[in-house]
Amino acid sequence: MPKKKLQKSFEDDTSILPGGILFSILVRLPVKALFRFQSVSMSWKTIIFDKNFRKAHRNQSRALGREKLLLRQRFSCDFVFRDPESAQLVMMDEKQLFPTNSLVVGSCDGLVLLKNVRAYKVFALWNPSTREYRIIECPYVSKKNLQVLVVCVMILRLTITRLY
Amino acid sequence: MVKLKSNDDKEFEVEEAAVIQSEMIKNMIEDGCATSVIPLPNIDSKTLIKVIEYLNKHINMGKAAETGEEDDLKEFDEQFVNMGWEELFDVIMAANYLNIHELMELCCQSAADRLKNKSVRAVREMLKITNDLTEEEEQEIINDAPWAFEGPEIDDTVN
Numbered sequence: 001m002p003k004k005k006l007q008k009s010f011e012d013d014t015s016i017l018p019g020g021i022l023f024s025i026l027v028r029l030p031v032k033a034l035f036r037f038q039s040v041s042m043s044w045k046t047i048i049f050d051k052n053f054r055k056a057h058r059n060q061s062r063a064l065g066r067e068k069l070l071l072r073q074r075f076s077c078d079f080v081f082r083d084p085e086s087a088q089l090v091m092m093d094e095k096q097l098f099p100t101n102s103l104v105v106g107s108c109d110g111l112v113l114l115k116n117v118r119a120y121k122v123f124a125l126w127n128p129s130t131r132e133y134r135i136i137e138c139p140y141v142s143k144k145n146l147q148v149l150v151v152c153v154m155i156l157r158l159t160i161t162r163l164y
Numbered sequence: 165m166v167k168l169k170s171n172d173d174k175e176f177e178v179e180e181a182a183v184i185q186s187e188m189i190k191n192m193i194e195d196g197c198a199t200s201v202i203p204l205p206n207i208d209s210k211t212l213i214k215v216i217e218y219l220n221k222h223i224n225m226g227k228a229a230e231t232g233e234e235d236d237l238k239e240f241d242e243q244f245v246n247m248g249w250e251e252l253f254d255v256i257m258a259a260n261y262l263n264i265h266e267l268m269e270l271c272c273q274s275a276a277d278r279l280k281n282k283s284v285r286a287v288r289e290m291l292k293i294t295n296d297l298t299e300e301e302e303q304e305i306i307n308d309a310p311w312a313f314e315g316p317e318i319d320d321t322v323n
Contacts, residue, residue, distance in 0.1 A: 025276050035309040039302045
């Protein structure tokens, strides 16, 4: 539940909704809406930015079994993000991505691990929902594929919680 | 039977098995505080009727899984949340006050579904929110994630 800082922002709210209820509604919104609704008011921004809110949101998305399909177009190599529940396709703008010449190594918990094909030690952990990524340099990667994969899975597990 | 009284002084009789889906009332009954009428000063009769309708339908939720009535219940839930915005908030507030977890989930999800494709302007108007961000702060949020403000699904209407 919301902590002190959040409590304050709830009290400041001029809306018809009490803060605790607003929290329960916002936590059920998709990521795109949350990015947009940060600009509704100061208290919405404070709630959505809060670490506890993000944690609650992740748990909620998991509980709802909210799944997305990440596809890659065969020739252009652009990523396409798809919600299986709606017909809508979301194209990823190249500028928002890790270098396009990358390989998908694996994914876990909504995060995708990409590997730069030109620089074998450079990886990126990418969250397609928020379109954020973090570059990770891994000095110990062997060129052998199997070992790369093992290390990748370990990196994934370790970094998942930090990115949220 | 348990008697509930709304804030406009109307009394409703509800089966105990139905009403104990409310954690609050369940605790009152267990503590022996529900001997006569339970007054609900935060809930009007119109909202209370909706809540009781829900409680009565969900009374045998455990059984529904066995008898294959789950689809029926799902259909009921879909119909149930098909109400006006203000009415939905009244039910959410009542569910929150009475601590009826499933009803709270159902109604908050419905509210979220109605909001998810709305524009920022529409949300402010629907929820009567005053924008207290400066123009610079607002622009900064837009610049951080311009993709979140674009798309054919974004709906600027208020309803």
